[in-house]
Amino acid sequence: xxxxxxxxxxxxxxxxxxxxxxxxxxxxxxxxxxxxxxxxxxxxxxxxxxxxxxxxxxxxxxxxxxxxxxxxxxxxxxxxxxxxxxxxxxxx
Numbered sequence: 157x158x159x160x161x162x163x164x165x166x167x168x169x170x171x172x173x174x175x176x177x178x179x180x181x182x183x184x185x186x187x188x189x190x191x192x193x194x195x196x197x198x199x200x201x202x203x204x205x206x207x208x209x210x211x212x213x214x215x216x217x218x219x220x221x222x223x224x225x226x227x228x229x230x231x232x233x234x235x236x237x238x239x240x241x242x243x244x245x246x247x248x
Contacts (some may be wrong), residue, residue: 157236162210163229169205170225184226212236229239 162240163184170188171178177192188194203214203222212235214222222228 157233159229159233162232162236163225165209166206166225166228168234169209170202172205173201182225184229185225187223188225189223206232210236212239 164202167182170182174192174194180192182188182192186192188202189199198218203219206212206222206228207214212232214231214235218231221231
């Protein structure tokens with residue numbers, strides 16, 4: 157899966173939990189929590205949405221690495237690549 161595809165998946169998952177952002181221009185480097193007032197529950201729901209769509213576990217210590225759509229796409233690309241080569245990263 158390409159980084160662009162992952163970015164689109166991250167955006168779709170974000171719009172599922174924050175539909176009011178649908179008409180917004182969301183730069184890929186914008187801090188989601190600060191720029192768009194994404195609260196903790198919305199953020200957790202977004203992470204859960206990413207997990208549902210991609211089947212990748214995102215440990216809580218990694219949450220800061222998902223601060224923007226671009227950062228999330230980069231993180232997910234690495235996680236999915238590692239899972240593909242390791243085969244068991246989803247477990248923890």
